[in-house]
Amino acid sequence: xxxxNVILEIQAVSKHFGALKAVDEVSFEVKKGEIxxxxxxxxxxxxxxxxLATGAFPKTAGxxxxxNLDITNLKPYQIAxxxxxxxxxxxxxxxxxxxxxxxxxxSLYGRDKRNTDMKNASKRTREIINLVGLASKxxxxxxxxxxxxxxxxxxxxxxxxxxxxxxxDEVMAGLNPTEAEEASTxxxxxxxxxxxxIVYIEHIMKAVMGISDRIVVLHHGRKIxxxxxxxxxxxxxxxxxxxxxxxxxxxxxxx
Amino acid sequence: MNLQMLINAxxxxxxxxxxxxxxxxxxxxxxxxxxxxxxxVILGSYISLEFxxxxxxxxxxxxxxxxxxxxxxxxxIYRTLLQPLLKGGIVFxxxxxFAFRLVIENIILKVWSADYRTIRVTYAGSNFxxxxxxxxxxxxxxxxxxxxxxxxxYLFMMNTKTGKGIxxxxxxxxxxxxxxxxxxKMYLINFALGTALAGLTGSLWASIYSFSPHxxxxxxxxxxxxxxxxxxxxxxxxxxxxxxxGIAETAGAVFLGSEWQEAIxxxxxxxxxLWRPYGLMGKKFFG
Amino acid sequence: MFNNKKVNVFLIxxxxxxxxxxxxxxxxxxxxxxxxxxxxxxxxxxMNLMSGYMGYLxxxxxxxxxxxxxxxxxxxxxxxxxxxxxxxSALTAILVSILFGLxxxxxxxxxxxxxxxxxxxxxxxxxxNATEITGGAMGTTLPIINKSPEVTxxxxxxxMLALMVITSLTIYLVVKSKFGFGIRSIKAxxxxxxxxxxxxxxxxxxxxAISALFTSIAGALYAYWMSFIGPEExxxxxIAVNTIVIMLIxxxxxxxxxxxxxxxxxxxxxxxxxxxxxxxxxxxGIIIIIIVFFVPKGITGTIADLIKKRELRLRKKVSV
Numbered sequence: 032x033x034x035x036n037v038i039l040e041i042q043a044v045s046k047h048f049g050a051l052k053a054v055d056e057v058s059f060e061v062k063k064g065e066i067x068x069x070x071x072x073x074x075x076x077x078x079x080x081x082x083l084a085t086g087a088f089p090k091t092a093g094x095x096x097x098x099n100l101d102i103t104n105l106k107p108y109q110i111a112x113x114x115x116x117x118x119x120x121x122x123x124x125x126x127x128x129x130x131x132x133x134x135x136x137x138s139l140y141g142r143d144k145r146n147t148d149m150k151n152a153s154k155r156t157r158e159i160i161n162l163v164g165l166a167s168k169x170x171x172x173x174x175x176x177x178x179x180x181x182x183x184x185x186x187x188x189x190x191x192x193x194x195x196x197x198x199x200d201e202v203m204a205g206l207n208p209t210e211a212e213e214a215s216t217x218x219x220x221x222x223x224x225x226x227x228x229i230v231y232i233e234h235i236m237k238a239v240m241g242i243s244d245r246i247v248v249l250h251h252g253r254k255i256x257x258x259x260x261x262x263x264x265x266x267x268x269x270x271x272x273x274x275x276x277x278x279x280x281x282x283x284x285x286x
Numbered sequence: 287m288n289l290q291m292l293i294n295a296x297x298x299x300x301x302x303x304x305x306x307x308x309x310x311x312x313x314x315x316x317x318x319x320x321x322x323x324x325x326x327v328i329l330g331s332y333i334s335l336e337f338x339x340x341x342x343x344x345x346x347x348x349x350x351x352x353x354x355x356x357x358x359x360x361x362x363i364y365r366t367l368l369q370p371l372l373k374g375g376i377v378f379x380x381x382x383x384f385a386f387r388l389v390i391e392n393i394i395l396k397v398w399s400a401d402y403r404t405i406r407v408t409y410a411g412s413n414f415x416x417x418x419x420x421x422x423x424x425x426x427x428x429x430x431x432x433x434x435x436x437x438x439x440y441l442f443m444m445n446t447k448t449g450k451g452i453x454x455x456x457x458x459x460x461x462x463x464x465x466x467x468x469x470x471k472m473y474l475i476n477f478a479l480g481t482a483l484a485g486l487t488g489s490l491w492a493s494i495y496s497f498s499p500h501x502x503x504x505x506x507x508x509x510x511x512x513x514x515x516x517x518x519x520x521x522x523x524x525x526x527x528x529x530x531x532g533i534a535e536t537a538g539a540v541f542l543g544s545e546w547q548e549a550i551x552x553x554x555x556x557x558x559x560l561w562r563p564y565g566l567m568g569k570k571f572f573g
Numbered sequence: 574m575f576n577n578k579k580v581n582v583f584l585i586x587x588x589x590x591x592x593x594x595x596x597x598x599x600x601x602x603x604x605x606x607x608x609x610x611x612x613x614x615x616x617x618x619x620m621n622l623m624s625g626y627m628g629y630l631x632x633x634x635x636x637x638x639x640x641x642x643x644x645x646x647x648x649x650x651x652x653x654x655x656x657x658x659x660x661x662s663a664l665t666a667i668l669v670s671i672l673f674g675l676x677x678x679x680x681x682x683x684x685x686x687x688x689x690x691x692x693x694x695x696x697x698x699x700x701x702n703a704t705e706i707t708g709g710a711m712g713t714t715l716p717i718i719n720k721s722p723e724v725t726x727x728x729x730x731x732x733m734l735a736l737m738v739i740t741s742l743t744i745y746l747v748v749k750s751k752f753g754f755g756i757r758s759i760k761a762x763x764x765x766x767x768x769x770x771x772x773x774x775x776x777x778x779x780x781x782a783i784s785a786l787f788t789s790i791a792g793a794l795y796a797y798w799m800s801f802i803g804p805e806e807x808x809x810x811x812i813a814v815n816t817i818v819i820m821l822i823x824x825x826x827x828x829x830x831x832x833x834x835x836x837x838x839x840x841x842x843x844x845x846x847x848x849x850x851x852x853x854x855x856x857x858g859i860i861i862i863i864i865v866f867f868v869p870k871g872i873t874g875t876i877a878d879l880i881k882k883r884e885l886r887l888r889k890k891v892s893v
Binding site for chain 3: 085087106107108111112116117119123124125126127128132135136137139140141142147148149152188189192
């Protein structure tokens with residue numbers, strides 16, 4: 032582990048699609064055990080950054096250091112096996128399989144080699160399914176369950192891999208307020224139990240405030256602000272990014 | 287390679303170009319690898335044969351009828367049989383189009399037998415001279431007509447409402463849906479256009495070469511290569527691919543002997559697939 | 574199949590025993606027909622692993638059949654015994670699948686299928702032209718077995734039966750294993766599979782190598798059986814088409830499917846050939862269309878669906 036318990040370092044990472052700078056020299060660190068909120072308006076580059084960190088996209092520039100290992104050029108499956116995983120904004124269930132089988136795949140490729148044979152993996156699968164509350168639906172086909180359950184399943188699947196750092200990409204998308212609340216509680220509970228480090232991606236401010244230790248704000252692919260929730264929410268640059276210059280001026284005049 | 291060979295190659299290539307475009311459109315836009323494409327081409331040939339034998343109709347005229355009939359057949363097949371099963375994926379569409387080929391092949395065998403046929407028009411023997419080379423009049427006319435048809439197809443795609451609709455669907459299916467384009471209808475018309483082009487090609491082919499059900503397989507082999515060379519769904523790409531194939535075949539036959547022709551074609555195709563899966567022209571787009 | 578594992582095992586062993594003794598009760602013609610059925614079942618198992626389970630359709634898989642046939646023919650013409658040249662044939666096929674698999678398996682869906690056709694066509698051309706080694710377009714012979722025809726075809730019947738059993742068992746074990754889950758995940762969602770730590774390239778290449786292995790052994794046996802093979806015959810695209818139809822009617826994603834499919838298609842062909850000689854192409858085409866429309870999940874898939882529906886109905890009755 033690096034100094035100050037830093038487990039993940041994003042160093043000046045960029046991704047250009049031709050002339051479009053989807054991610055532009057973004058740098059920040061994540062300490063072990065933290066929940067770092069990654070926010071920004073739609074199109075700010077949050078999901079692209081996630082794809083870059085987990086190896087799904089090649090980087091135009093910059094480095095990603097995970098547990099002191101340079102993972103910049105590793106393939107997605109290698110990075111996942113190192114302990115850095117993610118969920119998807121648009122859920123990607125393994126179609127044609129049941130809920131239990133989906134989570135089983137995660138635990139088969141988990142990191143503790145002693146537990147990745149079929150028998151032990153099945154055991155861990157059952158534990159995790161109970162933990163997230165999907166026990167009653169474990170035999171359902173993934174095409175038959177609701178969106179909140181799909182999200183729970185994807186969460187369970189990624190937990191089954193025993194990750195150390197988890198990028199949760201817009202878990203709230205598509206959930207109603209009750210379901211969102213439930214999701215939030217579940218994330219907090221699991222994080223506690225499993226001692227996870229989480230990068231929590233959202234574009235709704237309120238959802239992220241209550242759960243994050245620190246927040247990184249992206250806009251047009253650049254990092255514009257980083258700090259504790261209180262600071263960030265009152266920052267004029269952030270307000271400008273979300274609501275436009277007018278509101279930022281208003282806040283400044285009031286504050 | 288001397289002038290005569292080059293001219294032969296280009297004339298052949300022009301016809302190949304027209305032939306490949308239909309298949310490329312069906313695959314690239316409607317998403318269907320049409321294994322019955324060869325059958326549709328020679329069906330066009332046989333239709334022109336009949337009109338020639340019965341009414342002495344010149345193939346350059348009867349090709350319009352061929353095209354029309356094949357358009358209707360294509361539309362019918364697509365609507366009734368392919369559309370419902372598109373979600374089944376490639377396995378289904380490959381097997382279905384192969385089944386169509388079997389049916390069409392059987393009909394052709396029954397009606398016309400496996401013998402090679404030709405259409406002998408009165409001006410078949412005329413040549414004219416170009417430098418050191420002789421250009422058969424018919425082959426020149428075929429090339430000319432093929433070029434016009436290709437250009438007309440391009441104009442259709444660029445300038446008509448339907449054509450633009452097809453383009454839109456090819457570029458972004460959801461976007462096209464969002465602006466109210468009937469996506470299924472576009473796929474249907476595109477597919478039928480492909481079979482029509484096959485029919486037209488068949489008529490033109492019949493005026494210069496002999497044809498029989500033996501050509502069914504090799505034609506499909508050729509249009510595969512043309513479509514991949516040019517990038518799926520790309521009209522000018524397929525045109526270029528057709529020309530390239532014409533040149534490769536002519537040169538190959540002269541320098542290597544005809545046995546290696548198919549191997550060359552295959553090797554080219556696999557190489558292109560690996561190196562530039564979107565075809566030599568780059569990303570899939572129109573013209 | 575049935576839920577009781579012991580019942581399944583019993584039925585399978587019973588089936589094998591019945592097939593073992595069958596030749597004593599049927600004519601030589603039918604022994605040969607069933608031998609061909611076993612052979613197609615093997616080829617279909619190989620293709621089913623790739624297509625039905627992993628979602629990659631190797632349309633040109635017959636190339637491994639041809640490779641197996643030709644390496645055997647060449648080897649035996651140089652004096653090698655069948656059992657000596659068999660591992661060589663299999664190894665060649667595996668090497669080809671790995672060598673070409675690494676670049677070609679990167680292609681998605683349609684492109685992969687077409688690339689395999691290209692590979693198959695290229696290999697066919699090479700075989701047709703390398704006349705000194707392969708006998709060229711006119712084919713090549715293998716040593717004829719010095720026994721009566723009856724002993725010969727019975728021998729190959731048993732050999733193909735054994736191959737079919739071994740192949741099916743192997744595929745079953747592969748599919749049920751952790752590796753098998755990896756394969757199925759690729760079909761389900763390849764991107765998600767990658768993100769979950771599955772080395773998809775490794776899985777794809779190994780799966781194709783397994784497929785190539787068994788397909789090539791079938792080709793090797795076929796060549797020895799026929800004593801004469803030609804390039805157009807063993808690299809025929811119709812092999813692939815027949816195999817796909819077998820997979821379709823048997824049902825993808827099931828180990829029993831290819832076997833059932835091979836039987837149904839063969840028996841269907843026999844009937845169609847006998848009854849509709851002049852129209853057999855069209856009738857075959859129409860039958861394929863009917864199958865695709867009404868039994869898209871194949872026999873095993875449709876039965877599995879029916880069982881599930883019955884279970885659901887029973888469960889509803891109980892809860893009410």
